[in-house]
Amino acid sequence: MYGREKLKLYWGGATLDYDVYKKAEADKVMDAMEARIKELEADAELDQKRIRLLINGYKRKSEQVKELEEVISKTETTQKWISVEDVLPQWGKLVKIKFKDGKEDERRFSADYKWVSKGMQTCESVSVTHWMPLPPPPATEESEKED
Numbered sequence: 001m002y003g004r005e006k007l008k009l010y011w012g013g014a015t016l017d018y019d020v021y022k023k024a025e026a027d028k029v030m031d032a033m034e035a036r037i038k039e040l041e042a043d044a045e046l047d048q049k050r051i052r053l054l055i056n057g058y059k060r061k062s063e064q065v066k067e068l069e070e071v072i073s074k075t076e077t078t079q080k081w082i083s084v085e086d087v088l089p090q091w092g093k094l095v096k097i098k099f100k101d102g103k104e105d106e107r108r109f110s111a112d113y114k115w116v117s118k119g120m121q122t123c124e125s126v127s128v129t130h131w132m133p134l135p136p137p138p139a140t141e142e143s144e145k146e147d
Contacts (some may be wrong), residue, residue, distance in 0.1 A: 082131065
């Protein structure tokens with residue numbers, strides 16, 4: 001076996017010194033490694049940006065959830081069940097009612113002290129325990145224009 005200083009490689013008809021060849025190979029490997037490191041760093045930056053965007057998205061969603069919870073809370077405070085023993089609704093006004101068995105329905109309270117459904121079915125007042133006003137319908141573009 002020849003020593004490194006004496007070994008010559010024949011490559012495409014040209015004679016290369018072993019040290020020069022190894023250095024060239026090492027430089028190629030180093031260049032490839034440096035390029036890969038840059039790719040990984042760029043990927044890491046993208047991942048960090050994606051993570052920041054996700055976190056900001058979750059923060060926005062949690063803020064929206066808080067806003068919706070506030071709306072629900074306000075609605076619940078204004079839309080509570082009223083006992084029929086305390087007060088009865090205005091005659092003819094459509095309200096939500098709760099029966100003794102826990103079922104719910106929408107009915108109008110009539111002048112003859114009966115609850116009338118949209119299909120004109122009636123039930124006796126004794127079977128109804130509570131009522132609540134219906135919430136206003138959602139705003140539409142037409143109703144907003146009228147305001």
